[in-house]
Amino acid sequence: MKLSMFKRAAVGAAAALVMSASAGVALTQQKITIMPGAWSGATIEFLRQQIKPWEEKNNTKVEILNVPNNGTEILAIMQQNLAAENADIDINAMDVVWQGMLARYAVDMKQFFTPEEIAKYTPTTIALNTINDRLIAVPFYGDLGLFYYRADLLKKYGYSEPPKTWAEVKEMAEKVQAGERAAGNENFWGFVYPASVYEGFATDIVEWISSYGGGTWVDRDGNVTANNPNARAALEELTSWVGKIVPPGVTSYIVDDARGAFQSGNYLFMRNWPYAYASMQADGSAVKGKFAVAAIPHGPNGKSASGLGGWQLWISKFSKNPEQAADLIKFINSPENQKERMLKLARLPSDPELLKDADILKTYPWVEMVQKFDLVARPSGSTGTKYSQVSNAALKAVNDMMTGRAKVAERLEQLDKELNRIKGRGW
Numbered sequence: 093m094k095l096s097m098f099k100r101a102a103v104g105a106a107a108a109l110v111m112s113a114s115a116g117v118a119l120t121q122q123k124i125t126i127m128p129g130a131w132s133g134a135t136i137e138f139l140r141q142q143i144k145p146w147e148e149k150n151n152t153k154v155e156i157l158n159v160p161n162n163g164t165e166i167l168a169i170m171q172q173n174l175a176a177e178n179a180d181i182d183i184n185a186m187d188v189v190w191q192g193m194l195a196r197y198a199v200d201m202k203q204f205f206t207p208e209e210i211a212k213y214t215p216t217t218i219a220l221n222t223i224n225d226r227l228i229a230v231p232f233y234g235d236l237g238l239f240y241y242r243a244d245l246l247k248k249y250g251y252s253e254p255p256k257t258w259a260e261v262k263e264m265a266e267k268v269q270a271g272e273r274a275a276g277n278e279n280f281w282g283f284v285y286p287a288s289v290y291e292g293f294a295t296d297i298v299e300w301i302s303s304y305g306g307g308t309w310v311d312r313d314g315n316v317t318a319n320n321p322n323a324r325a326a327l328e329e330l331t332s333w334v335g336k337i338v339p340p341g342v343t344s345y346i347v348d349d350a351r352g353a354f355q356s357g358n359y360l361f362m363r364n365w366p367y368a369y370a371s372m373q374a375d376g377s378a379v380k381g382k383f384a385v386a387a388i389p390h391g392p393n394g395k396s397a398s399g400l401g402g403w404q405l406w407i408s409k410f411s412k413n414p415e416q417a418a419d420l421i422k423f424i425n426s427p428e429n430q431k432e433r434m435l436k437l438a439r440l441p442s443d444p445e446l447l448k449d450a451d452i453l454k455t456y457p458w459v460e461m462v463q464k465f466d467l468v469a470r471p472s473g474s475t476g477t478k479y480s481q482v483s484n485a486a487l488k489a490v491n492d493m494m495t496g497r498a499k500v501a502e503r504l505e506q507l508d509k510e511l512n513r514i515k516g517r518g519w
Contacts, residue, residue, distance in 0.1 A: 122152040124413060124420055127170060129185030129232075129403040130163040130292065132348060132367060135437055139424070142432070146423045154420065162346055163187050163291035167480065170194075174408065182411040183421065186229050186404040187291060189472035189479055191221060198228035198406045204418035205230070214444050221404055228406055230421060231442030233433065235401030236462060237299050237388050238369070240354060240362040244382040245272075254386040256396075258303070258329060261361060261389050265337040268360045277358065282337030285363040286350040287494060289487045294470055295399035296363055297490055301326045302468040304391035309486050309511060310471040314519050318486070319508035322393050327500045329391070331493040343494050355379055363388070365401060369456065370438035385458050387465055397468035402440075475519045485510045 128136055136156055143154050159166050167190065173181055174197045186194060202210070205227070210218060213231055221229040241254045249268050255261045265282025272280035287293050298308050306323030310316055317323075334340055342350070347364060351371060354362040357378035362368075372379050387396040405424070407417045423429070430441035434452050440459075446452060453459055472479040489507040492498040498506075 122150070123155060124152055124182045124417055125155045125157065125180055126183040127157050127166075127173070127181050127185060128159055129187060130161050130166055130347070131185070131403065132161065132371070132437075134371070135367070135433075135439060138433060138437055142429050143420065143424065146420060150416070150419070152416065157181070161348060162288075164484075165290070167193075167291070174410070177410050179408075179410045179412055181408055182413055182417040184406055184408055185232065186406050188220065188235075188400060188402045188404065189291070189294075189470050189483070191223055191228060192472060192476035192479055194406070195223040195226070195228050197409055198226075199409050199411070199414050201227040201230055201407070201418065204407075204415060205422075209422070212445075213442050217402070217404075217442060229404035230406075230425065232403045232405045232425070233430075234440035234442055235365045235367075235403070236440075236465060236467060237295060237363060237399040237401070238366060238385045238458075238462070239388050240364060240368065240372075240383055240385055242268075242360050242379065242382055243384045245360055254384070255361075255389050256387075258389045258391050262329075262333065262337065265333075265360055269337055279358050281339050281359050283333065283361040283363075284339065284342060284345070284350050284353045284359045286345045286347045287342040287491070288344050288346050288349075289484075289491050290346055291483060291487075292347050293490075294483045294487055295401055297486060298468055298470050299363070299388050299397055299399045300330050302397045303388060303394045305394035308468070308471045309482060309507070310474050310515075310519075312471075312474050314474045314515070316508055316511040316515060318511055319504040322391075324501060324504055325393070326391055327490065327493055327504070331490070331500060334494050340495075343491060354383075366438045366440055366456075366462075368438075369458075370436065387461075396466065398462070398465040400467045400469045402442075478514055478519055481514045482511060485514065 140156060147154055159169060170184055210227065217231045218227065221227060245268050246254065246264065249271060251264060255264055261283065269280055269282040285296055301323040302308065304322045304326035306320055306326050307317050309318040334342070350362055351364055351368040353359055355372045355377050369385065372383060374380070388398050390396045405421050407414050411417055425442065427443055427446060430443055431446055431449060431452065433439040434441050434446065435455055438456060441447065447459055447463060471482065475482045485507060489503050492503050493500050
């Protein structure tokens, strides 16, 4: 009797071990992989911490791949994976200008998101991510161009408010730069921005030429408009600052290089995204409490326009776990997680109701101001699958102007011809 009971207990224990081992195997087999966008390291690490409760609840490991902090390079890697029908990547990031190039690889999010869930996002971003009645992505966070300035230095040199025009930017930058260098800071410059040949700089260029009334390289109807008098005036002026009030090194800067430079305390002005605000207000920052933000300046024939940015999350049609991936995206974009990312990282929430949140407005008083900005988009809607070619052509052209390899007028004429060749029989 005792032996029989012992045998039954042993069999039961063995069965429990087998079940436990099976559960362990299942746990290691469940994984969702995310290919992030050109997000700062802080954003990726913060996201890893945010999704831990979801991982535990769903017995699933979430892997966030390591990628360059460069949208142009990320797009190339992503397109290679998609061309190979890589099923190992479930969720991808999408820059706000990639919809036309990536739509055919995305699942329709409407099968996983209810109309009520979709309605919680900003309507304009949902419209932007809807291609042929298919919702190919949902927003992760919003972005727009901000003009950062050293409030303490403007006051020191007799200025009561930030510049509204590019002419004022030049005047103030020259005066403060000369004064700071005379006081012993030979490394001080007037203006910094990310001007490497990569997608992030394309937004700055669009802001420049739009602020002079020069439109964008291609208009909404698909007409090439790169070479026009206002665009030429904008580029003649702003590229002439390189080596004078703008360091020559900006032609190799991506977004976080510019942020780091301004945060060192050696710059008066900077163009960057909202995330930089949180980074520069952190303890140990040389500019903490000394800077503020304003609208992008404008030229004599235009008006202030802030470049539209932002990143979306979408599910690859090659994913083996699209439903689980959608559930993770819902968790990532919960109101609580969006609010936390905004408070800690200044990543603008995609839920417009959160822009009225008292905690957010207290931490970032400028949030109310930026909602009134006029926005300008890069010409991705009218160029579709050819946008990347269009953008690269424009970036290389402006880089040639900035480095002195070509004169503005001649290079704009050449760019106009290049874009028409890319257009070919149509976008």
